[in-house]
Amino acid sequence: MPDTRELTYDPADLWELTLDDLEALEVGAGILGTGGGGNPYQGKLLTREAMKAGHKMTILSTDKIADDALCMSIGGIGAPVVGTERIREGREGLRCLQGMEELTGRKMDAIVCEEIGGANSMNPLVTAALGGLPVLDCDGMGRAFPEMQMTTFSIYGHSSTPSVMCDLHGNRVVFQHAVTEVFHERMARACVVAQGGAAMLATAPMPASFVRQNAIPQSYTKAIRLGRAVLDARRNGDDPVATVCALEGGRHVFTGKITDLKRHLRGGFAVGDLELGGFDGFQGQTASIAIQNEFLIFRREGEVEVTVPDLIIVLDVDTGYPITTEMLRYGQRIAVLAVPCHDLLRSARALDVVGPAAFGYPEIPFAPLAPLGQAA
């Protein structure tokens, strides 16, 4: 279709990312991924290739775009473990963008990140760069979650259909109408399993005014700053765990060795459990973490201590690198951090969708983690 749109933002407001920013984003998004969202290393490789091929990756503040600008959110869908074994073709997201523009008969103005955690921080950058669009500095989760209805967009009233899903083979599916957000998730999830376990999915466009009000703000700014701080700490011999806690208002809840690991694919998800035996300040203690793509529930001596939607972050105790659920191995030495989630995820409306009960733990109430320095 002819590109007749007027620019809905001032190009002078665009922040162009560098290769160095991508390195920092890899680390920051990995940490915010709370174990999921896809492996950010592989996401970075695709992003770097696109950047090297001359495609600009630009970030735009949600304050700097017209209210009625059309924003399309996009993310990878599938089990992270598939992403590590099957490399994407690279233009799945662009095909989603083209498909959405054909479907709606309208040009999109900006791309929105579904999920800042993991590879899904990188996927919108590739799509936007290939499509010549900016990515807004925000996201729909402020972390990673395993299911599509778990965005602040869906939680606060956006209907994510019609959506467009494209895989590496060239299949294109349009979820024209779903009666609920959960039905959309179920149908897309079943379909992605049939496609081999990984695809890109773009949801129905939103006006920028809606995004501004309902997205987790400044996600790229924060993730890149976090990643850079950890890289600096590593370089300077400082403690990356303390660095993350200080920046994110979190706390260091455990250090231990993985003594048991159950993990398998079920219905397109990586689900399982992780057992830990403590050392350093946690000698003699045991802990466990329940997994559904992300780290969901942290228990110490069998007692629940941290729950989703607060962030449970696992770092390699020696290198400070974030460890995604598919990279977990028996015997790994890890630090476990807990970080309070954004207030948009703590409303009653949000907890219905992303609280422990939504993940099959109706007996566990959400006890919000207090910020650093305050009692829980």
Added chain:
Amino acid sequence: MPDTRELTYDPADLWELTLDDLEALEVGAGILGTGGGGNPYQGKLLTREAMKAGHKMTILSTDKIADDALCMSIGGIGAPVVGTERIREGREGLRCLQGMEELTGRKMDAIVCEEIGGANSMNPLVTAALGGLPVLDCDGMGRAFPEMQMTTFSIYGHSSTPSVMCDLHGNRVVFQHAVTEVFHERMARACVVAQGGAAMLATAPMPASFVRQNAIPQSYTKAIRLGRAVLDARRNGDDPVATVCALEGGRHVFTGKITDLKRHLRGGFAVGDLELGGFDGFQGQTASIAIQNEFLIFRREGEVEVTVPDLIIVLDVDTGYPITTEMLRYGQRIAVLAVPCHDLLRSARALDVVGPAAFGYPEIPFAPLAPLGQAA
């Protein structure tokens, strides 16, 4: 959209079905369903309701429509056993038709039956009646098959995407492009499981010239004639088994009691095995039938005797009623008939898609059943 189409056929050529025709079709389609295609009794109830509400059901010969008329094939997708427990809402097919007309921006001229066997003989009648269109006197299988790529349309080169799938909840999915027919089947099948196990699916429209050349001809005429003959035989105290064999060029291969039955749902299909102990002329013999929604392989004393795509038909030995796979019960007394399939299903191209190997029996060659009175 405004209905600006010109009529592509002469209304005088339409054959309007009666309630009596539906009764005969139920029996005939049940027999041709070879155990699958959905329970025709429930299909008939929906058809009868629509007819009683004043909707005309008309059949049109494929010779009596313009070459370039747009024909949309439609059928139910899902496991038959779900269809017996969850009644359809009734307008799923109409929503598919409306969805296809929106998608293509063109009005359809006629409806085509994907599968004459089972309830899928009835589904196109309901859709066409509600949409004010005729159903062509043909189908894509001449029987029932468990998967969508197993139509003569797909086999002989029609790409079935873009397709539209609608469920009773109101979900609508468009398979915009599938790289292969099998991918289309896999994605739609996965999706229908997420929708609860049953939906209607309309495939990309075909010109009437293509349908005329590649469809199994006169399916409704034949199914209604077959059903009427069986009903007459029953009424007159004649042998329904002999009646079917005589009309369809088949043979009576076994009479026995079901001595064992394994059947379960796997990936949206009813799969299993049936063991038989013979009586009457088959006293002392054993036989078995392998099932995947339909009856696939008939073995006598462990030796393969009849295979898909030839028709393996199971009738109640006392009443002559066809028995679908989900109605099978331990202890039932059944007659097994074998009927040669249409030549369009016997080409090398067709056997790649509907021969024993396509169902997971690469070691079983297709040995075409000879017509009645000839040696095998």
